[in-house]
Amino acid sequence: MELLERFTAGDQEAFEALFRQYQGEVYRWAAQIVRNRAAAEDLTIETFWRAYRAHARFDSRKGQFAAWLRRIATNAALDFLRRTRREVPLPEDLPETGRSGCSVEQRELQRTLQASLQQVPPKLRVVVVLGLVEEEPYEEIAAALGISVGAVKVRMFRGVRALRKELEKAGVRP
């Protein structure tokens, strides 16, 4: 029996094999959204936990396990962003995002940007970050969110407007 079929049937060994194969990919996707290492690790576990519970609903004949996981990871990340929206933003601690040699003004601008992004509604923020910072194609974002490309474009514009408003409140003119 194929690995995906065994997973669908509830085989834990198959689940472990799939976990080991896809954990890095899920982690990267979650990190792109939440931009914090510890949160991305927690979301990776949460994603696979949700996938494990929903194993019977996965259609192994269609394949596309990675796309299914990405969709679950996006929903888990959105839940996380909604829960933490009113909290102090987590510091961006991914090595790739760290910047050495920045001026004080630039660091301040980066902090303002992060704080302003935190105020943008999560469903819009995800589109802005994935589309503009991570440069993911609109089609990928649409598939991960389970919406149309047109809806992604609408959310992008609304997200940019909301971010601009927050930045202006903080005295930054984009």
Next chain:
Amino acid sequence: MKEREVEEMRKLLKKEMKAAGRAELGRDLWPSMLERLSQGASRVPWWDWALLAGATLSLWFFPAILPALLYHL
């Protein structure tokens, strides 16, 4: 106009925030996954239940807030 606003924001964000797309997972998460599996169903914190109850009551008494609630979700 819309495209120009998006493009301006893209430039600002690209300048000040680096993409995290190449972030590498530093450790194997399977032991943590096993722990999670052994814990069984996740417990919902009491605060989430309180929030849900609050939102339900608000919607019941003030249904007009639904569009605002949907926007913030």
